[in-house]
Amino acid sequence: MAKINEDLLKERKKCSFNTAELTHLLDGGKDKTLERHSREHFFLDDPELRSKIPLEYLSHKEKYEEAVRKSCILFRKVQELQEAGKGGIENFREILGGQLGSAILKDGNPLTLHYVMFIPTITGQGDFEQQAEWMHKAWTCSIIGTYAQTELGHGTFIRGLETTATYDPKTEEFVLNSPTLTSYKWWPGGLGHSANFAIVVAQLYTQGKCHGIHPFIVQLRDEETHMPMKGIKIGEIGCKLGMNSTNNGYLGFENYRIPRTNLLMKNNKDGTYVKSPSSKLTYGTMIFVRVVLVQDCASYMKKAVTIATRYSAVRHQSEMKPNCPEPQIIDYVTQQYKLFPYIAMSFAFQYSASWLWDIYNNVTGELESGQLENLPELHALACCLKAVGTADCAAGVETLRLACGGHGYMTASNLPSTYGLATAMCTYEGENTVLLLQTARYLIKIWQNKKNIQNLPTVRYLDNALFNNRSYEKSVSWILSALQQVAAAKIDLANKHINDRVRQGKAYEDAWNETSIELVAAADAHCRTFLLDIFNLTVNNFQSISPELKAVLTDLLELYAVHTAIRMTGDLLRFTNTIGKDVEALQLWLEELLAKIRPNAIGIVDSFDIRDEVLGSALGAYDGNVYERLFAEAQKSPLNHEPVNKSFGLYLKPFLKNNL
Numbered sequence: 001m002a003k004i005n006e007d008l009l010k011e012r013k014k015c016s017f018n019t020a021e022l023t024h025l026l027d028g029g030k031d032k033t034l035e036r037h038s039r040e041h042f043f044l045d046d047p048e049l050r051s052k053i054p055l056e057y058l059s060h061k062e063k064y065e066e067a068v069r070k071s072c073i074l075f076r077k078v079q080e081l082q083e084a085g086k087g088g089i090e091n092f093r094e095i096l097g098g099q100l101g102s103a104i105l106k107d108g109n110p111l112t113l114h115y116v117m118f119i120p121t122i123t124g125q126g127d128f129e130q131q132a133e134w135m136h137k138a139w140t141c142s143i144i145g146t147y148a149q150t151e152l153g154h155g156t157f158i159r160g161l162e163t164t165a166t167y168d169p170k171t172e173e174f175v176l177n178s179p180t181l182t183s184y185k186w187w188p189g190g191l192g193h194s195a196n197f198a199i200v201v202a203q204l205y206t207q208g209k210c211h212g213i214h215p216f217i218v219q220l221r222d223e224e225t226h227m228p229m230k231g232i233k234i235g236e237i238g239c240k241l242g243m244n245s246t247n248n249g250y251l252g253f254e255n256y257r258i259p260r261t262n263l264l265m266k267n268n269k270d271g272t273y274v275k276s277p278s279s280k281l282t283y284g285t286m287i288f289v290r291v292v293l294v295q296d297c298a299s300y301m302k303k304a305v306t307i308a309t310r311y312s313a314v315r316h317q318s319e320m321k322p323n324c325p326e327p328q329i330i331d332y333v334t335q336q337y338k339l340f341p342y343i344a345m346s347f348a349f350q351y352s353a354s355w356l357w358d359i360y361n362n363v364t365g366e367l368e369s370g371q372l373e374n375l376p377e378l379h380a381l382a383c384c385l386k387a388v389g390t391a392d393c394a395a396g397v398e399t400l401r402l403a404c405g406g407h408g409y410m411t412a413s414n415l416p417s418t419y420g421l422a423t424a425m426c427t428y429e430g431e432n433t434v435l436l437l438q439t440a441r442y443l444i445k446i447w448q449n450k451k452n453i454q455n456l457p458t459v460r461y462l463d464n465a466l467f468n469n470r471s472y473e474k475s476v477s478w479i480l481s482a483l484q485q486v487a488a489a490k491i492d493l494a495n496k497h498i499n500d501r502v503r504q505g506k507a508y509e510d511a512w513n514e515t516s517i518e519l520v521a522a523a524d525a526h527c528r529t530f531l532l533d534i535f536n537l538t539v540n541n542f543q544s545i546s547p548e549l550k551a552v553l554t555d556l557l558e559l560y561a562v563h564t565a566i567r568m569t570g571d572l573l574r575f576t577n578t579i580g581k582d583v584e585a586l587q588l589w590l591e592e593l594l595a596k597i598r599p600n601a602i603g604i605v606d607s608f609d610i611r612d613e614v615l616g617s618a619l620g621a622y623d624g625n626v627y628e629r630l631f632a633e634a635q636k637s638p639l640n641h642e643p644v645n646k647s648f649g650l651y652l653k654p655f656l657k658n659n660l
């Protein structure tokens, strides 16, 4: 093993708690940690899953080809796990898209959507016969699917999609068409050249009548030759900010026929077209993905904060006091302020993601038996957690990149590509502003009718929060109560402004649009109360952990609470009893917490137990040999493989001569 950097050795000695205990707690038990280790070993120690040349030095086409090579190996290994009964879809998601997946395929996996959206849609939307027909093929990967919903002209407003599926009773087929350029499918991962099947979301027409959007299983390419089927126009959409090996594609149809039975029919039980009990059941796969994205937010945040915190312990810069050695940059309080709140945030997202996952499973269980009552609350929660989680994660990764100075800008830090993955999440699976407005729509309804509110766990605080008015105390419970009051006040005010505008004669929709900045802010505040509430509940419920660990988790909880409160200073002053002196007290409390967390910072990120291959970063490796690794990475540049590049003879030399 390489020599460990001296600073990191010292940091590790300072740690006041047992890092393995925290690792096990985060994994859900020691056996789960061991399971994860064995999964990581299974994937990361496979030499076939390593690239010879860093991805950044490959062309777009080579990147794709290398990604397909690795994805196929990855899928084969996933199947081996599946056959051995090791893991359900949630594990596969982690392998395909989460921390492990992004370690193997740094710039995206062209086959991910097969497991993440194609299979879940067949499970969620297909009837019994359809599952029997398609699931075996899909699980065994004899077909590879994607999820084609978004079009060139419409991503958010899916009721406005233009692809048509017109029923032809004579042949019992649907005829798919893309009537306009804007109706072309645009964005689906793996659609370009990878998948041979897709779930296609299209407007269903029978007897000249449109019945709205429905999901269909559609074959795109010949299973033998992979040539596009006749009537299918397909390709890749081109280079993007990140995720350049996900092979996002476009797709158009020209009188393309599919059997009637390819309309997913779970909600049309008798096999004829019957309107389903809720048109929103078609949106089920999107809820599923939003739920798992919150877990990804925690994963990406942990990865970025581990890199930046370790680097900050190794890096020395400037003079804090005259004639003293240059300090570790982690000793600058401004640096701690860039790092530690994101350590705390990783916990907040992990705990909320886990609650959301449980709620999701309960509600989808209820949907199976036709109960729809709890769907709106789940939808509202999934929307705001996805939006706030991805926004904070992307902003966090960028802050952490900046915290690493110039070296953070190197792709060898792995922070730029982590940012590429994180910021994409703000847009896909529902653009964040749009999702916050969905949550706001639910909150306004609840505000207007609180009859059943005590049965709705995520919003029942709204019953009386407007009047909390607690005087400042240095406690998480005070901050939570103040945030709840802020959320309630913002909902109340937005509701009032909508009503005022309606009274002035405006249409409700116009009043809504004119109030939408406030509505988004209200949904955001509501979400932040949930995140803090769950973090608080989780830490308070830990019974059998050591007092040392409990103290660290309490520090992190408090830091998360205080950091959130300080970010919302204006709101606290405006909507609660908070006064200027209380803000000063919060600021001092924040500084106190940064100092308390400082000796444990390396211990906490070590507890995330992220393997070097997953971090993929010259700055964040466990041994802290930052400079050696940066230097070694630079040697991989193809430009360094020859002392003189041919451009010298071609351009530079004649240019220099001309200037003589």
Ligand SMILES: CCC/C=C/C(=O)SCCNC(=O)CCNC(=O)[C@H](O)C(C)(C)COP(=O)([O-])OP(=O)([O-])OC[C@H]1O[C@@H](n2cnc3c(N)ncnc32)[C@H](O)[C@@H]1OP(=O)([O-])[O-]
Pocket: 097, 116, 147, 149, 150, 155, 156, 157, 158, 159, 189, 280, 283, 284, 286, 287, 289, 375, 376, 379, 427, 428, 429, 430, 431, 434, 438, 441, 442
């Ligand atoms: C790895 C991943 C790669 C990426 C993949 C992708 O991006 S794939 C592409 C991902 N693409 C996207 O994510 C697209 C994002 N866009 C959308 O999801 C929708 O178009 C929309 C929700 C914005 C509006 O839809 P709309 O105009 O049809 O709806 P509306 O506003 O008129 O509200 C009507 C009612 O429906 C309710 N309701 C709504 N959704 C749900 C739900 N899921 N469940 C339950 N309920 C839901 C809503 O609360 C309201 O209830 P109310 O108040 O009447 O009781």
Ligand SMILES: Cc1cc2nc3c(=O)[nH]c(=O)nc-3n(C[C@H](O)[C@H](O)[C@H](O)COP(=O)(O)OP(=O)(O)OC[C@H]3O[C@@H](n4cnc5c(N)ncnc54)[C@H](O)[C@@H]3O)c2cc1C
Pocket: 113, 147, 148, 149, 150, 153, 154, 155, 156, 157, 186, 187, 188, 189, 243, 248, 424, 427, 428, 429, 430, 431, 432, 433, 434, 437
């Ligand atoms: C990396 C990546 C991968 C993707 N993968 C897939 C995939 O596999 N399958 C798939 O089908 N799609 C996929 N998508 C598409 C994605 O789901 C859409 O881009 C997303 O839903 C947003 O839609 P849009 O691009 O049409 O943006 P728009 O809806 O045009 O949004 C543009 C702006 O308009 C605003 N806006 C729009 N509507 C409203 C409103 N009602 N109220 C207020 N403001 C509004 C938004 O807030 C935003 O600021 C992917 C996208 C990306 C970036």
